[in-house]
Amino acid sequence: MTHVPDVQTTGAGAPRTVSEVTTTLTVNGEQRTVSADPRVTLLDALRDRLGLTGTKKGCDQGACGACTVHVDGKRVLACLTLAAQCEGREVATIDGLGRDGEPHPLQKAFVDHDGFQCGYCTPGQIMSAVALLEEGRTRTDVEIREFMSGNLCRCGAYPNIVAAIRQVASEGGSDARL
């Protein structure tokens, strides 16, 4: 891993030396260690340090949902989470969902229902949808739309996204866990 040198603060106070923070966390069931400047977000740590590029950087300001991952079983935004905050946490990303040739039921449903066009928001949509099933918020299309509203799709695939989630929910969603 590339060593990032210590940096100095440059704000209003007297300069102080900032060291890397070493963070050990579990990602998709594997223990991983990241040593990084405290500014590094979980999103950048996953993509740039751990090589897990499935999670996407959209707005990078908490507005679009493209970076949705699960931390300790809850869906959160990786772009507004500092990697250093994840010491000891369990992180699940789209990269750990399904296997080659054996897509997760939601991945298959998104394909079956054409639940994307460009596909950039899709990892976040699917990680949100997996959480949605666990939260039990798939009883109606209205409920699916409301509780998926933190994931934007600029291609406008919303009707097909809802259809994909509805299909998995109607099949019980029992095999739709992580």
Added chain:
Amino acid sequence: MRAFEYVRAADVDAAVATVTDDPFASYLAGGTTQVDLMKDGVLAPERLVDITRLPLHGIEHGPDTIHVGALTTMEELAADPTVVARLPIVREALLLGASTQLRNMATIGGNLLQRTRCRYFRDPSVPACNKRSPGSGCAAVTGAARMHAILGVSDRCIALHASDVAVALVALNAVVRIQGDQGRRSVPLTEFYLESAEDPVAENMLAHGELITGIEIPLLPEGARSGYLKVRDRVSYEFALVSAGVALVIEDGVIQDARIGLGGVGSKPWRARSAEEVLIGAPPAVETYRAAAAAALAGAWTVPGTAFKVELAQRTLVRTLQNVTEVSS
């Protein structure tokens, strides 16, 4: 983003001491405002004290009050059975307040301290912002004002406090528990916030280093009716143009008690006591609601971009009162 030191607090006392002793330190909880504004260059702390592992988590249930630890997330508070049963105004405000991802991150203490969404405050390339750079002016007053405030404002700053749940909590007479290096104190939320008309910079009465440790929320009496209505530019996942949180106690055909909070209109979460005075002692009727709404907005100060909010806020308050009392037009 400016470089900063990252420190994980060992306990509450140590966290408070660390931030109090360092004028360039800030707390880090859910991070949904803090990290965002640090990326934008609006906030530039040189040390972040991560408090997320402190024992300030969870909800204690008393007979008349719930005590919510400051690190309880929005999602956890919305799911609390007592909140579901007794405080629908709080639950609705929370669920309408952010996406599930943000609700899983954002803490209730941090929610109260969220910063304004004013686009000029959030863009350091705009020179005129009295909140960011005191004395520099206000770009919003002559700019693209829409998501801005009309109550408790002046031509020095029209920034809006965008919290939904704080609107419900000011209506409910919630109390903030605070710990500082000099000890602990409790402050009613209605006295916690400061209007930007007084000072665009100081948004609340916390001193540097003081930490919100919890919030006490008095339960509504059995039989009280409450609800929260949010009007926005899209159906979901958007800040309020205007919103209203109301709680009423009606007995013998007369409104015995009324609590009104308004969102999307104030430089602080707005408690509309003038509207409450109109309602209390009157029968639940649309004419009464209209009079109350007119009283609530009597002090509005608008610019061309925000003028529509005076009428919209009144209609939203009337509709919310109608909804909870099932009074038709």
